[in-house]
Amino acid sequence: MDRRHLITTGELSRAEIEAILARATEIDEGADADISDFLLGLLFFEPSTRTRLSFEAAAKRLGGDVVDLGAVEASSVEKGETLADSVRVLEGYCDAMVLRHPREGAARMATEFVNIPLINGGDGAGHHPSQTLLDLYTIQKHHGLDGLTIGILGDLKYGRTVHSLATALTKFDADQHFISPESLRLPRDIRFDLHEGGATVREHTSMEAILPLLDVLYVTRIQRERFPDENEYRSVAGQYRIDEAVLADASDDLIILHPLPRVDEIDPAIDETDRAKYFEQSHNGVPVRMALLELLMEGSR
Amino acid sequence: MTEHELRVSKIENGTVIDHVTGGQSLNVLSILGIDGTEGSVLSIAMNVPSGRLGRKDILKIEDRELSQEEVDVLSLIAPEATINIVRDFEVIEKSRVERPSHVRGILSCPNHSCITSSGEPVTPKFDVLPTGVRCAYCGTILRENLAEHLAKPS
Numbered sequence: 001m002d003r004r005h006l007i008t009t010g011e012l013s014r015a016e017i018e019a020i021l022a023r024a025t026e027i028d029e030g031a032d033a034d035i036s037d038f039l040l041g042l043l044f045f046e047p048s049t050r051t052r053l054s055f056e057a058a059a060k061r062l063g064g065d066v067v068d069l070g071a072v073e074a075s076s077v078e079k080g081e082t083l084a085d086s087v088r089v090l091e092g093y094c095d096a097m098v099l100r101h102p103r104e105g106a107a108r109m110a111t112e113f114v115n116i117p118l119i120n121g122g123d124g125a126g127h128h129p130s131q132t133l134l135d136l137y138t139i140q141k142h143h144g145l146d147g148l149t150i151g152i153l154g155d156l157k158y159g160r161t162v163h164s165l166a167t168a169l170t171k172f173d174a175d176q177h178f179i180s181p182e183s184l185r186l187p188r189d190i191r192f193d194l195h196e197g198g199a200t201v202r203e204h205t206s207m208e209a210i211l212p213l214l215d216v217l218y219v220t221r222i223q224r225e226r227f228p229d230e231n232e233y234r235s236v237a238g239q240y241r242i243d244e245a246v247l248a249d250a251s252d253d254l255i256i257l258h259p260l261p262r263v264d265e266i267d268p269a270i271d272e273t274d275r276a277k278y279f280e281q282s283h284n285g286v287p288v289r290m291a292l293l294e295l296l297m298e299g300s301r
Numbered sequence: 302m303t304e305h306e307l308r309v310s311k312i313e314n315g316t317v318i319d320h321v322t323g324g325q326s327l328n329v330l331s332i333l334g335i336d337g338t339e340g341s342v343l344s345i346a347m348n349v350p351s352g353r354l355g356r357k358d359i360l361k362i363e364d365r366e367l368s369q370e371e372v373d374v375l376s377l378i379a380p381e382a383t384i385n386i387v388r389d390f391e392v393i394e395k396s397r398v399e400r401p402s403h404v405r406g407i408l409s410c411p412n413h414s415c416i417t418s419s420g421e422p423v424t425p426k427f428d429v430l431p432t433g434v435r436c437a438y439c440g441t442i443l444r445e446n447l448a449e450h451l452a453k454p455s
């Protein structure tokens with residue numbers, strides 16, 4: 001497989017996804033994974049702890065290291081040098097890079113300026129494909145990716161993890177249900193991609209009716225700043241909060257995922273149940289990102 | 302010979318663009334980068350009654366033969382346009398505009414948080430879909446009012 005960059009999940013084939021997940025499983029089970037003399041550049045123009053640390057851990061476990069441009073405030077991006085310049089500078093210091101940026105399309109553009117593998121670590125309200133790989137890895141472990149019924153809940157408009165996951169799932173035999181307030185439903189371009197991928201887009205404003213059908217409930221955060229006023233936000237956030245009472249009608253096998261960080265959309269009491277897989281999901285980021293880095297570096301060397 | 306035929310066939314050399322969606326001729330000129338300062342003779346008829354389109358615009362650009370590539374981008378705002386290349390008062394070539402697979406630098410992305418609207422050294426690029434266009438960077442789909450998103454001439 002010769003893959004240079006990872007910008008969206010739409011460009012990944014089912015075979016590529018399966019190869020990465022299979023390799024991640026081997027790594028998780030203790031297989032040797034080693035890239036000597038490997039330096040991963042981290043270029044984050046938005047705050048992030050998990051994605052950044054997870055890539056750093058992955059690089060180090062592969063016997064490599066990271067060069068980190070440090071946290072760059074989004075506001076200073078506007079005044080400072082162009083992204084095109086930043087990536088060309090960082091390219092000279094590393095063998096592959098991860099870019100997070102507040103603007104949609106940033107990673108796609110960056111690939112026009114560098115010759116080393118580039119991973120989209122999140123571009124605004126666009127995509128976050130490496131998160132999807134660990135989401136899929138976690139789902140596969142507990143359920144399998146075919147014959148799956150999944151509910152994706154929360155901010156579907158701006159949620160980049162949602163866009164990447166939903167697009168990737170079109171490559172599998174998965175029934176997807178999208179649950180959100182009207183104002184935060186899937187954007188037109190993602191619905192277009194899902195239709196193109198052969199998926200039926202089923203949208204709901206409440207989860208009651210479909211909850212009993214679900215194998216997986218993927219919860220995302222609804223942010224205060226998406227709403228004009230506090231009251232509207234509170235009423236919506238309350239409506240989509242997950243607790244034991246809400247889950248009363250769910251299948252016994254339903255698992256709950258969340259890309260984290262969470263605020264209060266999942267009751268902490270759920271954490272203690274077998275349904276809660278979000279911390280495991282987060283830990284899976286390391287073997288999955290090791291497998292991804294290995295694949296991209298194989299392609300470039 | 303009808304009055305209409307007279308209107309479109311009277312130039313000696315150049316290009317006649319006929320069947321332009323009514324009211325779009327100034328946008329057509331803007332896309333073609335023609336603003337009159339080149340010195341060539343330019344005539345425009347706007348909102349001419351047309352059986353097929355209701356109202357249409359006609360442009361006559363003298364002493365310039367537009368290439369197929371140049372005119373294909375017009376299909377985004379004037380999908381019915383026909384191109385007549387004229388030499389010695391004769392139409393020597395007549396063609397329809399065809400939808401290109403992508404357009405570069407013609408439209409700007411309607412998404413304000415797209416990387417192409419932030420001063421980066423890139424030219425906006427759109428993939429052309431069967432209905433509408435899609436930003437090659439952020440993926441935003443634009444279907445209606447394409448003319449409102451024409452890139453400002455630099």
Ligand SMILES: [Zn+2]
Nearest residue numbers: 410415436439
């Ligand atoms: Zn765009």
